[in-house]
Amino acid sequence: MKKLLFLFLGVAMGLSVAAQGPSVMVIPFDPDMYFSDSDQGLAEYNKLNVKEVRQQFRYGLNMNLNARILSAHNTKTMLTDTTADLAKDLYSIYKGISYFSDKSMASSSVTGEDPEPSGKGIIGGVFKKNTNNKGQDNASNSKSSNQIEARNYMNVKIHNAAMLEYLHNKYGTEVFLFINQFNLVTNFEHCLDRANNVFEREVMIHFSVFDYTGKQIAGDVAIVNLPSNNNNLDLIIKEKFPVIADYIKGQLPHNSTIGNDAVAPNSMIKQD
Numbered sequence: 494m495k496k497l498l499f500l501f502l503g504v505a506m507g508l509s510v511a512a513q514g515p516s517v518m519v520i521p522f523d524p525d526m527y528f529s530d531s532d533q534g535l536a537e538y539n540k541l542n543v544k545e546v547r548q549q550f551r552y553g554l555n556m557n558l559n560a561r562i563l564s565a566h567n568t569k570t571m572l573t574d575t576t577a578d579l580a581k582d583l584y585s586i587y588k589g590i591s592y593f594s595d596k597s598m599a600s601s602s603v604t605g606e607d608p609e610p611s612g613k614g615i616i617g618g619v620f621k622k623n624t625n626n627k628g629q630d631n632a633s634n635s636k637s638s639n640q641i642e643a644r645n646y647m648n649v650k651i652h653n654a655a656m657l658e659y660l661h662n663k664y665g666t667e668v669f670l671f672i673n674q675f676n677l678v679t680n681f682e683h684c685l686d687r688a689n690n691v692f693e694r695e696v697m698i699h700f701s702v703f704d705y706t707g708k709q710i711a712g713d714v715a716i717v718n719l720p721s722n723n724n725n726l727d728l729i730i731k732e733k734f735p736v737i738a739d740y741i742k743g744q745l746p747h748n749s750t751i752g753n754d755a756v757a758p759n760s761m762i763k764q765d
Contacts (some may be wrong), residue, residue: 513565513566514565514566514745514746514747514748515566515667515668515704515745515746515748516566516567516568516569516665516666516667516668517562517566517567517568517569517666517667517668517669517670517745518568518569518570518571518660518664518666518668518669518670519555519558519559519562519568519569519570519571519572519670519672520571520583520586520669520670520671520672521551521554521555521570521571521572521583521672522551522554522672522673522674522675523587524547524551526592526647526673526674526675527547527550527551527674527675528674528675528676528677528678529546529547529675529676529677529678530677530678530679531677531679531694531721531724532546532547532677534724535724535726538724538725539724539725539726541726546726549726549730550675550677550726550730551572551675552572552573553726553730553734554672554675554698554730554734554737554738555570555572555573556573557730557734557735557737557738558570558670558672558738558741558742559573560735560738561735561738561739561741561742562670562738562741562742562745564742565742565745565747566668566745569664569666571583571586576664578663582660582663585656586656586660589651589652589653589656590649590650590651590652590671591649591650591652592647592648592649592650592673592674593647593648593650594645594646594647594648595645595646595647595648595712596645596646597644597645597646597712597713597714598709598711598712598713599711599713599744644714644716645714646673646699646700646712646713646714647673647674647699647714648673648699648701648712649671649673649701651703651707654707657669657703657704657705657706657707658705658706658707660705661705666705667704667705668702668703668704668705668710668745668746669702669703669704669705670700670701670702670741670745671700671701671702671703672698672699672700673699673700673701674697674698674699675696675697675698675699676695676696676697676698676699677694677695677696677697678694678695678697679692679693679694679721680692680693680694680695685720685721686720686722689722691720691721691722692720692721693718693719693720693721694718694719694720694721694723695716695717695718696716696717696718696719696729696733696737697714697715697716698714698715698716698737698741699713699714700712700713700714700715700741700744702744702745702746704746710744710745710746711744711745713740713741713744715736715737715740715741717733717736717737719732719733
């Protein structure tokens with residue numbers, strides 16, 4: 494893990510010069526929002542305990558998100574940044590939010606239109622991301638190795654309307670990427686190899702994107718699939734998390750004027 498952290502820091506320093514989009518704060522998922530039915534097998538295979546499996550996934554996702562986002566945005570990662578008070582602010586964020594099931598919200602970075610909780614960019618409540626070279630809808634192939642589809646997801650409700658403005662003023666970040674929930678689920682109804690008892694697993698990363706005024710920009714769940722006999726944590730993180738990170742990066746705004754014409758904070762922020 495230490496070697497991965499040093500490698501990421503080197504990449505971050507090299508890529509931050511090229512960043513042009515609005516700065517992004519990456520808020521990792523609360524460990525209490527981690528759900529997996531596979532950790533015992535993963536722990537045994539990788540010679541770790543269950544808590545270490547969760548930690549590997551949490552840091553691996555965080556590093557992939559930052560490595561991808563840094564090509565277009567400066568980032569502030571609350572998991573690995575050593576800025577004073579950051580750990581305390583992360584704890585305050587977790588205490589000041591709650592979660593609820595919601596419909597996918599496609600970013601205007603993808604649709605070219607203002608996001609809506611349901612409607613534009615949504616097909617039957619499920620936003621389909623085109624991933625082939627011809628730009629055709631890949632809904633029928635959504636279970637292919639590295640393809641992602643988005644559907645109903647776990648959204649975040651911010652209970653203190655001043656929280657994002659406080660973080661913006663303190664750290665200079667304009668966009669806030671909340672990783673809301675991590676799910677690793679085995680689909681026992683989809684058998685990939687009956688002879689060897691291999692089933693399909695899904696990694697589901699629920700996320701929300703806000704600007705510092707409290708306007709929600711995007712919200713979705715990114716899903717990748719893998720066979721249940723793939724228990725190598727390093728391989729899962731190396732092959733699957735970059736796909737998730739690229740999808741989430743595509744939901745971030747491209748310009749730095751997001752706060753100028755933002756509407757009043759939407760229903761995701763509770764005015765106390």
